[in-house]
Amino acid sequence: MRHQIQRLLQTGAVAAFAVFGAHPAFAEVELLMIEEDGCIWCARWDAEVAAAYPKTPEGQAAPLRRVDIRAPLPADLDLASRPRLTPTFILVDDGVELSRIEGYPGEDFFWPLLGEMLTDAQVSLDTETTRSGGTE
Helix, strand or coil: CHHHHHHHHHHHHHHHHHHHHCCCCCCCEEEEEEECCCCHHHHHHHHHHHCCHHHCHHHHHCCEEEEECCCCCCCCCECCCCCCCCCEEEEEECCEEEEEEECCCCHHHHHHHHHHHHHHCCCCCCCCECCCCCEC
């Protein structure tokens, strides 16, 4: 009986390691999009970027999370200041603000600005994914 209990405990420890210990604890990096209904620049970002974003290296590294500017800020966010205009894009790491882009300057400027934010935050990108969603 004692050996059965030891074996069960060992098996449980191995299973726990396989589930929890095999994956390093990574901080969760997200890109917040602070938006509101009727925002024409939010709509423009949606038209130009939104569909492709989750398929890009940037979108894989920092998944998008939308937050309504008029709603209370989610409790898990620790921002430098409350966003005042839409859209505002805020890069967060475990809910803590790292940097932000206020406004949407158009697709040609958005990608380089976002890339700079990710580089400054030392977020690595999966460069085998392209902005069209395929692989290179």
